[in-house]
Amino acid sequence: MFDFVRNNRRIVQVVLAGIILPFAFWGVDSYINHMGSSNDVATVGGSAISLQAFQQSLQEQQNRMRSAAGRPVPQELLDTPQIRQDVLNGLIDQRLLLLHAAKSGLGVSDAQLAQFIASVPSLQDDGKFSKEKYEALVAAQGMTIDSFEARLRQDMAMQQALGAVGASLPGKGGADRWLAAQLEEREVAEALFKPEQFASQVKLGADAAKAYYDSHASAFQVPEQVRVEYVALTRQGLLGQVSVSDEEAMAWYKGHAEQYRQPEERRASHILILAEKNAPEAAVKAAATKADELLARIRKAPGEFAALAKQHSQDPGSAAHGGDLDWFRRGMMVKPFDDAVFALKEGEVSTVVRSDFGFHIIRLTGVRPERVRPFEEVKGEIVAQLSQQAAGRKFTEAVESFTNMVYEQADSLQPVEDKFKLKPMQSGWLTRDGQGAGPLNNPKLLAAVFSDDVLKNKRNTEAVEMGQDVLVAARLLEHKPASMRALDEVKGEIEKRLIQEEAARLARQAGEAALARTAKAEGGAEIKWGAARSVPRLGAADVGREELQAVFRADVARLPAYAGAVRPDGSYALYRISQVKPFKGEDDSRAQMLRQQYGQIVAGEEFSAWLSTLRQRYKVEIHQKVLDAKEH
Structure with missing residues (x-):
C-alpha cells in the first residue's frame, strides 16, 4: 500500500511540502476540528482554514521565493492575487489529504515512526540519530515527545492513505512513442x-x-538607502534567562502522569492476499481460497509462517521481513485487523481476517503491557518544555514594556538593551524595496525606518512584530538620499x-x-x-x-x-x-530513466485527478473577500 508514495515520492513531497510547518505550529486537531469564524479564508468538508494558517503559509511561500530568486524581491511582487490564490489552493489540497487520512483508519508502527525520525539529517550527529537534537526540536515547539509523535503519525498516516490510491502503469505503446521522440x-x-x-x-x-x-x-538612479541599529526581543532569546528546578520538573511530572502513560503495544506478523473492497467477485473468491489454503499450511507447520509470508504475502512493506509489522498500539490499524490482533494471545495465529485491503492471516509475536515512563526517562523533555513555557510567559510579560520603552524613550535603544539584556546589531545598507535587508525584510519595519519620524526626527521605530514571538525595534545610523549616476x-x-x-x-x-x-x-x-x-x-x-x-x-x-x-x-x-x-537501444540507462519519468508524469496526472475527486467529495467554500484583504 506504500507503492504510490515510494514510486512517486517527488510528486508526494511537492504536495506535502507545506504541511509539516503549519502542522508543528497548529497541530492536526486544529486543522481537522477548527469549525470556522468570519475571518476564515475557506472551509473544506466543514472544517475551516483560518486566516492565521493562511498568513503563515503565505509568509513561508514568500520566503521560499526570495530564497529561490537569490536577490531582494519587492514585496508587492510576492503578494499578488495569483500567489495568494496558489497558496490557498495548496492549503485546500493539504486539508483534503488530512481529512481523507483521518477517515482512512491507517496507522504507523513505532518502528516506522522511529525510522522516519532517525532519517532526518538535521536530527543527526555524524550520520547517527541524536536524541538531544530531537528533544530540543520538540521542546522548541512547546510540545512533548508524545504529542509531537502523535501529530507526526497523522502525517505519515496521510502518506499511507496516498499509497492506497495506487498508480496504474502507462500503456507501453504511448511510452514507446514518447521514449523514441525523446531519445x-x-x-x-x-x-x-x-x-x-x-x-x-x-x-x-x-x-x-x-x-x-x-x-x-x-x-x-541610485535608490535612497539607510543603515540602522536594531534590537530583537524573542522568546528563544529569553530561554537563557529562565531555569527549571528538579522540584518543578517533578511537580509537573506528578501532575501530568497520564501524559507519560504508554498504552499496551503489540507486535504482529501477517500474510496479506490482496482483494480490495470493490474487486470483482471472482477475484475475491480466489483470494479467499488462497488465504484459507495458507492458513491450513500454517496450522500444520506454525514455524513456516515467516517463510510463507516472504513467498506469498502481497504487502510490499512487510513481506520481505517475514510479514513483521513491528510494534503498534490499539487503533493504529484498520478495525478488523486491530480487533483480531488484540483478541489473540502471544504466539497464536488468527483465522482469516477480511479488511478493505484483502485477506490477512495474523500471528501475534509480542505484547508490551501498559506502563508509565519513569521520571528520569522524561526529565529532559519536561525541563525543555517548562523552559519554553517560562520563556513564553517572560516574552508575553515583556512585550508591553518593550513596546512602551522604545516609544517613550525614543532617542535611544540603550534602555531596552539594558533592561532585557539584548545585544544591539547593525544592518547593511537597506532600500525601501528590501534590497540588502536580509532578516529585516519586513514591509512594516522598512516603512518605519524610512518614515519622517526616523529620518528627520531621529526617533526609534515602533516595536514591529517580525514573526511568532519576535519583536524588533530600530533607529537610524546613516542615510543616503536617492541620486542619479x-x-x-x-x-x-x-x-x-x-x-x-x-x-x-x-x-x-x-x-x-x-x-x-x-x-x-x-x-x-x-x-x-x-x-x-x-x-x-x-x-x-x-x-x-x-x-x-x-x-x-x-x-x-x-x-x-x-x-x-x-x-x-x-x-x-x-x-x-x-x-x-532514431533510438534503438532498449537497454540504454537513459531509456530506463525516461520510462520512469514517463510513469511519474502519468502518475502525477492521476494524482491530480484524485485530488479533484476529493474536492467533489468534501465541499470547498472560498471566502474571497477575506483572501483578497492584504491588511488584517
Whole structure:
C-alpha cells in the first residue's frame, strides 16, 4: 500500500511540502476540528482554514521565493492575487489529504515512526540519530515527545492513505512513442555569426550615449538607502534567562502522569492476499481460497509462517521481513485487523481476517503491557518544555514594556538593551524595496525606518512584530538620499552596451540571410560549417534550449535540412541537419530513466485527478473577500 508514495515520492513531497510547518505550529486537531469564524479564508468538508494558517503559509511561500530568486524581491511582487490564490489552493489540497487520512483508519508502527525520525539529517550527529537534537526540536515547539509523535503519525498516516490510491502503469505503446521522440538524435554541422565579427561596422552618433541615458533614466538612479541599529526581543532569546528546578520538573511530572502513560503495544506478523473492497467477485473468491489454503499450511507447520509470508504475502512493506509489522498500539490499524490482533494471545495465529485491503492471516509475536515512563526517562523533555513555557510567559510579560520603552524613550535603544539584556546589531545598507535587508525584510519595519519620524526626527521605530514571538525595534545610523549616476560616470558602459546590441542585430541579420539562401538550390555554398556531430533531443552541454528547439522543429522530410536560432550571447547559430538517428537501444540507462519519468508524469496526472475527486467529495467554500484583504 506504500507503492504510490515510494514510486512517486517527488510528486508526494511537492504536495506535502507545506504541511509539516503549519502542522508543528497548529497541530492536526486544529486543522481537522477548527469549525470556522468570519475571518476564515475557506472551509473544506466543514472544517475551516483560518486566516492565521493562511498568513503563515503565505509568509513561508514568500520566503521560499526570495530564497529561490537569490536577490531582494519587492514585496508587492510576492503578494499578488495569483500567489495568494496558489497558496490557498495548496492549503485546500493539504486539508483534503488530512481529512481523507483521518477517515482512512491507517496507522504507523513505532518502528516506522522511529525510522522516519532517525532519517532526518538535521536530527543527526555524524550520520547517527541524536536524541538531544530531537528533544530540543520538540521542546522548541512547546510540545512533548508524545504529542509531537502523535501529530507526526497523522502525517505519515496521510502518506499511507496516498499509497492506497495506487498508480496504474502507462500503456507501453504511448511510452514507446514518447521514449523514441525523446531519445532521437540528429547529426548537425554548425556555423556561427558572432556579434564581435560585426562590432567594427557599428558607428555610434555623438549623442547616442546621452540619448540612451535620458530615455533610461531609471536605470541609472541610485535608490535612497539607510543603515540602522536594531534590537530583537524573542522568546528563544529569553530561554537563557529562565531555569527549571528538579522540584518543578517533578511537580509537573506528578501532575501530568497520564501524559507519560504508554498504552499496551503489540507486535504482529501477517500474510496479506490482496482483494480490495470493490474487486470483482471472482477475484475475491480466489483470494479467499488462497488465504484459507495458507492458513491450513500454517496450522500444520506454525514455524513456516515467516517463510510463507516472504513467498506469498502481497504487502510490499512487510513481506520481505517475514510479514513483521513491528510494534503498534490499539487503533493504529484498520478495525478488523486491530480487533483480531488484540483478541489473540502471544504466539497464536488468527483465522482469516477480511479488511478493505484483502485477506490477512495474523500471528501475534509480542505484547508490551501498559506502563508509565519513569521520571528520569522524561526529565529532559519536561525541563525543555517548562523552559519554553517560562520563556513564553517572560516574552508575553515583556512585550508591553518593550513596546512602551522604545516609544517613550525614543532617542535611544540603550534602555531596552539594558533592561532585557539584548545585544544591539547593525544592518547593511537597506532600500525601501528590501534590497540588502536580509532578516529585516519586513514591509512594516522598512516603512518605519524610512518614515519622517526616523529620518528627520531621529526617533526609534515602533516595536514591529517580525514573526511568532519576535519583536524588533530600530533607529537610524546613516542615510543616503536617492541620486542619479552622472552621465560621465556611465557613458563608457552605455556606449559598450549600444555597440553590443547593434553588433548582435547585424549578426542575426547576416545569419537569417544565410538561412534564407540555403532554401535555394545552390545557396549557402559559401558558409563555413564546423565538423558534423550528433545532437540528442535531451540536449548537449554546449547547445542551448532555443538552438535545440530549432534543430528538432526543422522539417527533416528532405535532407539536408536547415535551422537557425539566436543564442543568449547575441550570436546567431545556423545548423545543417544531415541525418536523423532514431533510438534503438532498449537497454540504454537513459531509456530506463525516461520510462520512469514517463510513469511519474502519468502518475502525477492521476494524482491530480484524485485530488479533484476529493474536492467533489468534501465541499470547498472560498471566502474571497477575506483572501483578497492584504491588511488584517
